[in-house]
Amino acid sequence: MSAPTRRLTTAQALVRFLAAQYTERDGVRRRLIAGTWGVFGHGNVAGLGQALVEYGDVMPYHQGRNEQAMVHAAVGYARQLDRLSTQAVTTSIGPGATNLVTGAALATINRLPVLLLPGDYFASHAADPLLQQLEHPVSADVSVNDTLRPVSRYFDRVTRPEALIASALNAMRVLADPAETGAVTLALPQDVQAEAFDWPEEFFADRVWRVRRPAPDPVELAEAVRAIRAARRPLIVAGGGVHHSGAEDALKALVDATGIPVASTQAGKGSLRHDHPADVGGIGHTGTAVADELARTADLVIGVGTRYSDFTTASGTLFRAPDVRFLNVNITAFDAHKLAARTLVCDARTGLTALTGALHGHRVAGAYEAEYAAGKERWDRIVEAAYRGDDDAVPTQTQVLGALDAVVGDADVVINAAGSLPGDLHKLWRARSARQYHLEYGYSCMGYEIPAAIGVQQAAPDTVVWSLVGDGTYLMMPTEIVTAVQEGLPVNVVLIQNHGYASIGGLSESVGAERFGTAYRHRAADGTFTGAPLPVDLAANAASLGMDVLRAKTVRELREALAQARASDRPTCVYVETDPAPTAPPAEAWWDVPVAETATREAARAAREDYDRQVAARRRHL
Incomplete structure (x- = not known):
């Protein structure tokens, strides 16, 4: 038959x-x-x-x-x-x-x-x-x-x-x-x-x-335990694999038992709550001062679910201790073997749980814990200063984040991908739950934030979702606002107007390209884009696509608008024009963007001198 x-x-x-x-x-x-x-x-x-x-x-x-x-x-x-x-x-x-x-x-x-x-x-x-x-x-x-x-x-x-x-x-x-x-x-x-x-x-x-949870190889596990017990200054780098594996509780159990501090990549932020004693914040070019100093002096770096992008490693200049070694917990062998590491090729949650059990009774020195606790406290004061502002003044970008921090709930999701916001968020955002911090920084794709917010809202319909976009990113892809309106998805778009590509403008200046082509302005008499800002009303555009729009001119108005948006059951845009003066802490680690080796303009020559100094610190970990 x-x-x-x-x-x-x-x-x-x-x-x-x-x-x-x-x-x-x-x-x-x-x-x-x-x-x-x-x-x-x-x-x-x-x-x-x-x-x-x-x-x-x-x-x-x-x-x-x-x-x-x-x-x-x-x-x-x-x-x-x-x-x-x-x-x-x-x-x-x-x-x-x-x-x-x-x-x-x-x-x-x-x-x-x-x-x-x-x-x-x-x-x-x-x-x-x-x-x-x-x-x-x-x-x-x-x-x-x-x-x-x-x-x-x-x-x-x-x-x-x-x-x-x-x-x-x-x-x-x-x-x-x-x-x-x-x-x-x-x-x-x-x-x-x-x-x-x-x-x-x-x-x-x-x-x-x-979906398998492969366990670590017993021989590899024994080697990993010996390496951790021998380390004087171990540091965990939590990547996106912690979240994908649902390993946040396993990570917390390990650090509660051992006192090993945890720094996070963009994808791994929120692996620990920001107020956990062992959480030292973001690592790398956009990292915190305490995390990057620990990275420079670490003798064992334990990567969990990270692929070690150039931002995380500061283009190979961050991990400077002469005897530094690496241990990587990753379900993908390709990533586990990076930086000539000892490997635990396994599920992150399974691997962390196995390490916690095998390290029973082990804890880092009290002086080391006191050191990073003091660094964490100093950085918290920097965050508070960056968030603080005059209620009646035009907010800076970091004060926008401070206003949002005061409004969001623990379960809210904050989405971003490109521009100057990822750096500010990685340094300053205080993640309160495993899903709150949603940064797409593997590709850092302009235009991701609004459609991604729709996907997150579909996956978690009872969650408040925030899409943070600058004007450059907004102009790339606002079209899915129509979809949010059509589907009745109450996503919140925080639209920050700063008249151009702020992130690349700053980078351009630092590498001797003099902010060329990064401002949204009319042409001046000399043909450059240095005239008056363009008379573009992005808030009106969002309204024309069907969103409710709230305009905020001051810090106080911004807080009120964010609270109103959070309470709404409609897709809502909070529009704010920011003070362009930079108020975020400077980068604590380098990032390799090659500078012209020869040039006639002074800005490029000076930038090359600095580049040559920085690149000399690069190290290949073998």
């Missing part, structure tokens, strides 16, 4: 299959693909578009306005749910598909799952060249979707209906694997999407992908 089958199009079969996929970790089961975002064109409207209409009862659909933004929303959703659930994104062939590339790169760099389903050329080549098809003169199987190969953790072009079975299973395997996950692309030729096939019924059965 033959196995039962069901006759469906390839697109219909894919939607039914995705609706039956689940993850399970620690006994908790979730939909792996919780919904599908889509913008439709001729490359997907008759295939996936029709399938989503056919099976709307099992696969929720979300209408996006920009393909890149849809990926950001799905990524925000996945991060909020610890990578255990994500969303799919479908686009047409051509510009819709290539718009996915930036979002895919962001997902893969940050090790966050998202499923991409772009339309493609006719597999039969019956209609070549169709509208929006890239013609390659010597490779007929190349399409614009091949741009997604280097930014995807798994890629396949499904050129026959039955090929979907193996490809879809591989896609789910990668999405659910904490060591492999990232963007996954299934390119779908539009004729194949609409082609019918007799699918085995078991293809549509519920399937559970168990």
